[in-house]
Amino acid sequence: YNNNLDIPDDYFQKDEKKVLIIAQTGKDASLEFGLAKDFKTVDMIKDAIKENPDSKIYIKIHPDVLSGKKQSDLVINSLPKECILITENFNPIVLLEFFDKVYTKTSGMGFEALMQECECICYGMPFYAGWGLTKDKLECKRRMQKRSLEEVFYAAYILYSEYFNPYLNQKSNIFDTIQTLAKYKDIEKVNSNRLFMLGFTLWKRHFIKPFFKAKDNEIIFLNSINSLVRYKLKEDDKFFIWGK
Template structure:
């Protein structure tokens, strides 16, 4: 990964070159099977293991050709693993005033910019108006009394099993979304990796019906979310983006943002007993837990560096911010 040393603010060497007495820590990719060597070296040397994962504002496109602007580094666990604590969970569970010292103002500014420019983890998808213009028709049914979004994920996503869910949970979620909202049209959002043909989703065999529509187009999430009345997820980060759009979210798994009183939860995490607002969740995850790179100087940066760069890339791609009524 390019510029990893800038993210870590440390010299980075491959595992097979490690000098036994000179390591401060080892780094591996989250809870993936690829991190076993780094975990073993950390144990052998009695050094900390640091879990690395993509941040919440990663890049324009997914993939290795687009290095991340944001990473998280966790010396306790990793945020998508609800089976054990993480540094993010401990921060949220602490007595710390997360909105003090100017953090509330920074959060308000960052949230407003994210909504204005329609930013997400990946940012290559066009806004909904652009998708509709290309299709030559409305994407959503015009006579809906109510709209509910169900969010698919890729099969094998670690956040599913480590979030207390399974493949069967996606069936339960869809059944519940239809039953809980008898007068609504339920829209199922296909995962971007499934649209790209790289992964398999859980709703591949679904077909449109009287109350069911499968969205198989790449769409900027925030431009879609502002047309929804409620959102159902298992453990997708899009659920938190729905909270940023002020939409009610029902979680059938235990993602990092569940269990704090901001979501309707079907599961319970006994470690999460404190109530946190969406702003507090945002500060903890986007401003404190995530690290950023200034893409122009390649030095450690801020969330505003990432926002500015991604917004600029979207403008260069011809994606103009939509007028937002929310």
């Protein structure tokens, strides 16, 4: 979900106290195997309201719910009046920068919150809970030793995980993966917004589109510069002219 939207500067009120509840999908396997089946998201909401009476309670809906692929683990239409629903598909890392405290069951976003130095209250036992980093509602008796954030990161992201580079068709590692993601995210930014194409003959238009593929962009082919009068130009519009 690292290609999601950035947050507008005026989305949150300045200096307001707020906490974030991270909702998940209804049949997320991690809820079962992370021992969170006995907890409901509404339990987190009630606790967050009680424990943070001076704060606004924001709820982050899972991206797969926003896209219609899956159902949420909470009934959105019956939320308490104290809650504010975040329905935009914001980049989770950027979103966490606005919060100091989060509530979650087993979401991986909880670990990202720890990396952002947020206080994290866990209602399940994901890989990052039970090590003294989170405030836990459950106990894992075999996790007896405290671990640092760096140790948990190393175990989960380097020792345990396997990486593959689809562009080179070969096994990779975390460092190459980070560089690859950053590279193609920059390409995505360049190809975003409206792209006006001038001087492209009909047979070129079909095969040129994949080279400018990006999320939510719009490619507009123009027969002449005079065709621009039909459009209200924006600051972030881009122009591409076929050279000779």
